[in-house]
Amino acid sequence: MKLKKTLAAAAACAVLFLTAACSAGTDAGVLFREAKMGAEQMKSCSASMKSTLVFTANGTRHEFLSSSAMTYTADPFALKAVQSSQNDGQKSSSETYTVTENGGLWFYGKNADGWQKTSAAGLDTSPLQQIDVLTLLQYVKDEKYVRETTLNSRKVHKIELKMDSGALRSTIENIVTASGMAGDSKTIVQTLLNSAPPVYGYGYIDTDSDRLVRIELDTSQILDQVFQNIDGSSVTIHVTKSIISGDISNIGRAPAVALPEDAKAASSVQACG
Secondary structure (H helix, E strand, C coil): CHHHHHHHHHHHHHHHHHHHHHHHCCCHHHHHHHHHHHHHCCCEEEEEEEEEEEEEECCEEEEEEEEEEEEEECCCCEEEEEEEEEECCEEEEEEEEEEEECCEEEEEEEECCEEEEEECCCCCCCHHHHCHHHHHHHHEEEEEEEEEEEECCEEEEEEEEEECHHHHHHHHHHHHHHHCHHHCCCCHHHHHHHHCCCEEEEEEEECCCCCEEEEEEECHHHHHHHHHCCCCCCCCEEEEEEEEEEEEECCCCCCCCCCCHHHHHCEECCCCC
16 A cells, blocks of 8 residues: 555656656747747737726725727738727727728728728838737746646646836826826826836747737736835825736638728828827
């Protein structure tokens, strides 16, 4: 009986050793760089992103929710973006298109007066610039392999991503504006960013295709720490929830972007600036 227990323990240790050795032998940097290059070279994809921010300012609760769904095609370039948001109960939504027409790029948006189009000449059309979730990649400074796991029934590599504080900018701007802190200092956002510790998130890379399929960040504790370290502010901020997640799917097989019929008669307006 003791022999069987000993053999079982030895077998378990061997499995753990092999698993650890496999993880240790996986170069997270190489995986991530190849996945990033693959994202840059995508011919088409679908993408979604969600953001939740909950905080209190001098005891008053604020809740910001936003989501986006995109369809991207590289050649000819086309991008459909459907966005919705709810800021302290105030809801808004939009649907926009950026498409290639007669050798140029045009942006279509709808307002109370109907569809309008504006020249998008000079636009950087790369996926890393146009797809919301992929714009987070510019802040990644280091990668660490976590483990192989399962995401939506597919095997993926889970990679820890160390990012610089720039990944927090839009969230901090939202908090500063909504709380009224902007009146305390014109440089408050940059000051807060400078005081922020490193940001950590996770990237998920499909084991079969080596494609990046998901990025997620939970910056709740980091942001709460940043705002707790402010001296002399008239506003007290407590961040209870700050989560961003995004998914990339239909890589290379996304549906074509079709401009709505009523948008084709859009009036042309000159871009501001």
